[in-house]
Amino acid sequence: MNxxxxxxxxxxxxxxFLQLFTTACYKADPESFAPGTPEISFPQASxxxxxxxxxxxxxxxxxxxxxxxxxxxxxxxxxxxxxxxxTFKVAIARNRTTAxxxxxITGYITADETVKMTIIQQGGEPAPDHTRHxxxxxxxxxxxxxxxxxxxxxxxAALTNAANGDFIHIAEGSYIPSRTIAGGNTGNxxxxxxxxxxxxxxxxxxPANATEGSVADPAANPVLLSGADQxxxxxxxxxxxxxxxxxxxxxxxxxxxxxxxxxxxxxxGANLARNxxxxxxxxxxxxxxxxxxxxxxxxxxxxxxxxxxxxSEVTIRNSSISDNKANSNGGGIWNxxxxxxxxxxxxxxxIANGVGGGLYSLNVGVVSYNYLYNxxxxxxxxxxxxxxxxxxxxxxxxxxxxxxxxxxxxxxxxVGTGFGAGIAVYGGSTVDIINTTISNNEGGVDNTATNxxxxxxxxxxxxxxxxxxxxxxxxxxxxxxxxxGGANISLQSSIVGASVYNYEKAVEPGQSFDPATMFLxxxxxxxxxxxxxxxxxxSPATTFGMTTxxxxxxxxxxxxxxxxxxxxxxxxxxxxxxVMGAALPQ
Numbered sequence: 001m002n003x004x005x006x007x008x009x010x011x012x013x014x015x016x017f018l019q020l021f022t023t024a025c026y027k028a029d030p031e032s033f034a035p036g037t038p039e040i041s042f043p044q045a046s047x048x049x050x051x052x053x054x055x056x057x058x059x060x061x062x063x064x065x066x067x068x069x070x071x072x073x074x075x076x077x078x079x080x081x082x083x084x085x086x087t088f089k090v091a092i093a094r095n096r097t098t099a100x101x102x103x104x105i106t107g108y109i110t111a112d113e114t115v116k117m118t119i120i121q122q123g124g125e126p127a128p129d130h131t132r133h134x135x136x137x138x139x140x141x142x143x144x145x146x147x148x149x150x151x152x153x154x155x156x157a158a159l160t161n162a163a164n165g166d167f168i169h170i171a172e173g174s175y176i177p178s179r180t181i182a183g184g185n186t187g188n189x190x191x192x193x194x195x196x197x198x199x200x201x202x203x204x205x206x207p208a209n210a211t212e213g214s215v216a217d218p219a220a221n222p223v224l225l226s227g228a229d230q231x232x233x234x235x236x237x238x239x240x241x242x243x244x245x246x247x248x249x250x251x252x253x254x255x256x257x258x259x260x261x262x263x264x265x266x267x268x269g270a271n272l273a274r275n276x277x278x279x280x281x282x283x284x285x286x287x288x289x290x291x292x293x294x295x296x297x298x299x300x301x302x303x304x305x306x307x308x309x310x311x312s313e314v315t316i317r318n319s320s321i322s323d324n325k326a327n328s329n330g331g332g333i334w335n336x337x338x339x340x341x342x343x344x345x346x347x348x349x350x351i352a353n354g355v356g357g358g359l360y361s362l363n364v365g366v367v368s369y370n371y372l373y374n375x376x377x378x379x380x381x382x383x384x385x386x387x388x389x390x391x392x393x394x395x396x397x398x399x400x401x402x403x404x405x406x407x408x409x410x411x412x413x414x415v416g417t418g419f420g421a422g423i424a425v426y427g428g429s430t431v432d433i434i435n436t437t438i439s440n441n442e443g444g445v446d447n448t449a450t451n452x453x454x455x456x457x458x459x460x461x462x463x464x465x466x467x468x469x470x471x472x473x474x475x476x477x478x479x480x481x482x483x484x485g486g487a488n489i490s491l492q493s494s495i496v497g498a499s500v501y502n503y504e505k506a507v508e509p510g511q512s513f514d515p516a517t518m519f520l521x522x523x524x525x526x527x528x529x530x531x532x533x534x535x536x537x538x539s540p541a542t543t544f545g546m547t548t549x550x551x552x553x554x555x556x557x558x559x560x561x562x563x564x565x566x567x568x569x570x571x572x573x574x575x576x577x578x579v580m581g582a583a584l585p586q
Contacts, residue, residue: 036063036064037063038062038063038064038109038110038112038113039061039062039063039064039109039113040060040061040062040063040064040066040107040108040109040113040114040115041060041061041062041115042058042059042060042061042107042115042116042117043059043061044117045116045117045118046117046118046119046120047117047118047119047120048119048120048121048122049092049119049120049121049122050121050122051094051095051096051121051122051123051124051125052094052095052124054091054092054094054182054183055078055089055090055091055092055182055183056089056090056092057087057088057089057090058087058088058089058090058105058117059086059087060082060085060086060087060088060107061085062082062084062085062086062107062109063084063085064084064109065081065082065083065084065109066081066082066107066108066109067080067081067107067108068080068081068088068105068106068107068108069105069106069108070103070104070105070106071103071104072103072104073268073269074092074093074095074101074103074121074268074269075090075091075092075093075103075105075119076090076091076183076266076267076269076271077089077090077091077266078090078091078183078266090105090119091182091183091265091266092119092121093182093197093238093268094124094182094197095121095122095123095124096124096163096164096197096198097123097124098123098124098125099123100120100121100122100123101120101121101123102118102119102120102121103118103119103121104116104117104118104119105117105118105119131165131166131167132147132162132163132166132167133147133166133167133168133169134146134147134153134158134161134162134166134167134168134169135147135148135149135151135152135153135168135169135171135210136152136153136154136155136158136168136169136170136171136175137149137152137171137173137208137210138171138173138174138175138208139152140152140153140154140155140157141153141154142154142156142157146158146161148212149171149210149211149212149214150211150212152171154178155168155170155175155177155194155225156177156178156179156194159194159195159196159197159200160179162198162200163198163200164198164199164200164239164242164245165199165200165201165245166198166200166201167200167201167202167203168200168201168202168203169203169206169210169216170202170203170204170205170206170223170252171206171207171208171209171210171221171223172205172206172207172208172221172222172223173208173223173224174224174226175194175223175224175225175226176192176226176227176228176231177192177193177194177225177227177231177234178192179192179193179195180192180193181193181195181233181236181265181267182195182197182238182265182267183265183266183267184265189230189231190230190231190232190258190260190261190274191231191232191265191274192231193231193232193233193234193235193236194225194234194235194236195235195236195237195238196235196236196237196238196239196247196285197238197239198239198247199239199241199242199245199246199247199286200239200247201247201248201249201250202247202248202249202250202252203216203250203251204216204218204221204222204223204249204250204251204252204253205217205218205219205220205221205222205223205250205251206221207220207221208221216250216251218250218251218252218291222253223251223252223253224253224255225252225253225254225255226255226256227255227256227257227258227278227279227297228256229256229258229298230258231256231257231258232257232258232259232260232261232274232275232277232278233257233259233272233277233278233279233280233281234254234255234256234257234278234279234280234297235254235279235280235281236267236272236280236281236283237280237281237282237283237285237287237312238267238268238283238284238285239285239286240268240284240285241285241286241313246285246286246287246288247285247286247287247288248287248288248289248290249287249288249289249290249292250289250290250291250292251290251291251292252292252293253292253293253294253295254279254280254292254293254294254295254297255279255293255294255295255296255297256296256297257277257278257279257280257297257298257304258278258297258298258299258300259273259274259275259276259277259278259297259298259299259300259301259302259303259304260274260275260299260300260301261274261275261300262274262275267281267283268283268284268285268310269284269310270283270284270309270310273301273302275299275300275301275302276299276301276302276303276307276334277299277302277303277304277306277307277334278297278298278299278303278304278305278324278326279294279295279297279304279305279306279324280294280305280306280307281306281307281308281309282306282307282308282309282312282314282338283309283310283312284310284311284312285312285313286312286313286314287312287313287314287315288314288315288316288317289314289315289316289317289319290316290317290318290319291317291318291319292316292319292320293319293320293321293322294306294319294320294321294322294324294332295320295321295322295323295324296323296324297324297325298324298325298326298327299325299326299327299328299330300327301326301327301328302326302328302329302330302334302354303326303329303330303331303333303334303360304324304325304326304330304331304332304350304352305321305324305330305331305332305333305350306321306332306333306334307330307334307336308333308334308335308336308338308340309336309337309338310336310337310338311337311338311339311366312338312339313338313339313341314338314339314340314341315341315343316340316341316342316343316345317343317344317345318343318344318345318529319345319346320345320346320347320348321333321345321346321347321348321350321358322346322347322348322349322350323348323349323350324350324351325350325351325352326351326352326353326354327353327354328352328353328354329352329354329355329356329360330352330354330356330360331350331351331352331356331357331358331360331380331381331382332347332350332357332358332359332360332380333347333358333359333360334356334360334361334362335359335360335361335362335368335369335370335400336361336362336363336368337363337365337366337367337368337399338368338369339369339371340359340361340368340369340370340371341371342370342371342372342373342375343373343374343375343564344373344374344375344528344529344530345374345375345376345529345530346375346376346377346378346529346530346531347359347375347376347377347378347380347393348376348377348378348379348380348530349378349379349380350380350381351380351381351382352381352382352383352389353382353383353384353387354382354383354389355382355383355389355390355391355395355418355424356382356391356394356395356397357380357381357382357391357392357393357395357412358377358380358392358393358394358412359377359393359394359395360391360394360395360397361395361396361397361400361402362397362398362400362427363398363399364398364399365399366399367399367400367401368399368400368401369401370396370400370401370402370403371402371403371405372402372403372404372405372407373405373406373407373561373564374405374406374407374528374529374530374564374569374571375404375407375408375530376407376408376410376529376530376531376532376569377393377394377407377408377409377410377412378393378408378409378410378411378412378522378530378531379410379411379412380392380393380412380413381412381413381414381415382395382413382414382415382418383414383415383416383418384415384416385415385416386416387415387416387418388416388417388418388447389414389415389416389418390414390418390419390420390421390424390426390443390457390459391414391418391420391421391423391424392412392413392414392421392422392441392443393409393412393421393422393423393441394409394422394423394424395420395423395424395426396423396424396425396426396429396431396465397426397427397429398426398427398428398429398463399427399428399429400427400429400430400431401429401430401431402429402430402431402432402433403432403434403558403560404423404431404432404433404434404436405434405435405436405560405561405564405565406434406435406436406564406565406567406568406569406582407436407437407569407582408436408437408522408530408531408532408533408569408582408583409422409423409436409437409438409439409441409455410437410438410439410440410441410522410531410533411440411441411522412441412442413441413442413443414442414443414444414445414479416445417444417445417446417447418443418444418447419443419444419447419449419452419453419454419457419459419480419485420443420453420454420455420456420457420458420459420485421441421442421443421444421454421455421477421479422438422441422443422454422455422456422474422477423438423455423456423457424456424457424459425456425457425458425459425465425467425486426459426463426465427463427465428463428464428465429465429466430465430466430467431465431466431467431468432468432470432558433467433468433469433470433472434469434470434471434472434551434554434555434558434560434565435470435471435472435551435565435568435569435574435580435581435582436472436473436581436582437472437473437474437532437533437535437581437582437583438455438456438472438473438474438475438477439455439473439474439475439476439477439515439519439533440476440477440478440522441454441455441477441478442454442477442478442479443455443457443477443479443480444457444479444480444482444485445479445480447479447480449485451482451485451486451487452480452482452485453480453482453483453484453485453486454477454478454479454480454482454483454485455474455477455483455484456474456483456484456485456486456489457484457485457486458484458485458486458487458488458489459486460486460487460488464487464488465486465488466488466490467486467488467489467490468489468490468492469489469490469491469492469494470492470493470494470546470554471492471493471494471545471546471551471554471580471581472494472495472580472581473494473495473513473535473541473580473581474494474495474496474497475495475496475497475498475513475515476515476516476519483496483497484496490505491505492505492546492554493544493545493546493550493580494580495513495540495541495580497513498512498513498514499512499513500512500513500540500541500544501544502544503544503546503550508540508544511540511544512540513539513540513541517536518535518536518539518540518541519533519534519535519536520533520534520535520536520585520586521533525570525583525586526570526571526572526586527570527571528569528570528571528583530569532569532570532582532583533581533582533583534570534581534582534583534584534585534586535579535580535581535583535584535585536585537585541579541580541581542577542578542579542580542585543578544578544580545577545578545579545580545581546578546580547578548566548574548575548576548577551565551566551574552566568582568583568584569582569583570583570584572584
């Protein structure tokens with residue numbers, strides 16, 4: 001056979017293939033395909049469950065892909081969809097009230113093809129008409145009532161049995177959660193957590209061998225709630241506020257949580273990702289932390305220390321959020337559409353390989369409020385080499401509002417070229433800074449953008465922010481030529497770099513501030529909780545600051561607490577002084 005014969009054979013084969021393909025396409029009539037009529041049903045119209053029910057599995061019959069939904073915030077779905085006949089799991093929160101409640105579940109294939117089922121949950125036992133005190137030891141017996149030190153129980157058991165207003169007293173030792181979070185995977189021990197579902201009060205620091213009359217001393221008798229580097233969330237606060245009731249924790253350390261893995265657990269109508277919030281998670285709750293530590297927690301993705309979301313309210317006093325590490329954003333605290341009140345506390349040594357090393361706030365739909373009084377934010381870090389990251393100390397993002405009073409923001413570092421190592425602002429935020437010192441933060445290294453700033457960076461693209469600075473010192477920050485960068489920044493009676501701004505917001509001629517010689521060492525002074533950086537007597541920072549009356553006017557306009565802004569971070573009175581910054585001369 002010659003070459004021409006071979007080529008002719010190939011051409012004949014291709015013509016035959018094209019003829020068959022064309023015939024097949026011609027015979028296929030798209031309009032002849034009709035999907036089956038959607039059909040979906042539940043085996044029964046209603047289900048009654050007990051008050052302490054956790055998770056149930058519900059059958060569904062369907063001939064096409066389906067989904068389920070509900071408007072009840074005490075019901076969530078482990079998996080809310082399927083392809084055909086099968087089952088879905090429903091996570092049901094414990095009913096701690098005495099009244100039964102109902103919820104409707106809707107299954108649907110299309111908007112026109114739906115089916116409904118009612119879940120009726122029985123009421124719980126009546127709460128006692130008096131406050132109960134539970135007692136917990138590492139050697140406690142879960143089968144004991146825990147109502148005395150002699151009958152001490154476990155922490156897991158006490159959390160299950162306590163009702164609104166009750167107290168749990170915890171003796172020295174390390175406690176690891178052994179009960180699965182509601183709606184979690186009972187086959188995965190990493191889903192175990194200390195879940196606080198009632199507005200109760202936890203007090204730590206009693207002696208390991210506590211007896212009747214023992215007094216709490218957390219420094220001498222440390223109480224550790226530990227994830228042993230294995231639990232996704234050490235503590236989850238899910239108690240819905242009722243009247244004056246709220247959750248409180250005193251004298252407790254939350255440590256060694258490791259947020260990781262995939263998927264989420266439904267809590268109070270929100271989905272809690274397993275790789276968010278290694279230490280403490282607060283969802284739709286009101287919490288007071290006093291004399292606590294949130295330390296040495298990690299996250300494979302976001303937020304290692306404290307994760308607060310769904311319009312929670314968290315107040316923190318005399319506490320430390322330190323040495324937590326997130327692989328992505330939010331090392332210390334992430335405020336996700338909630339209210340944060342920080343008093344006399346510190347956020348130190350936290351790391352985020354993304355952004356927001358110390359305090360990160362972001363929610364695109366709800367305002368995240370942050371009120372900081374007498375707070376030290378120091379030694380936090382963001383980024384990895386080669387990445388432009390921002391906000392090692394504070395990163396204020398979409399719809400965030402800040403009041404920063406009598407605070408020291410010191411020694412935070414942006415690894416890479418990102419600006420705003422002390423504070424970075426973005427996405428329509430408003431940040432008010434009063435009586436605050438921002439120094440020795442490193443940002444914008446090798447970044448030649450002219451609008452940059454090492455200490456504070458106000459990124460007004462694409463949405464403008466507002467930064468107001470009163471009676472503060474921003475000096476001694478490194479990495480970029482500017483210590484403050486960006487527009488919409490107002491300066492009144494403050495220092496930036498060497499320049500001294502007077503009360504009329506103009507540079508005071510003939511005055512200069514030298515951070516190398518006009519600061520005292522960064523250290524702990526007086527009765528303040530964290531370290532501060534006082535200015536030295538005789539420097540311009542002690543002469544051109546606001547008077548008492550001017551501070552009162554500014555504080556009233558900003559709706560600040562007068563008990564704080566008329567004192568310094570070390571609780572020394574500012575009356576009859578004109579001192580800028582967080583701390584008066586010693």
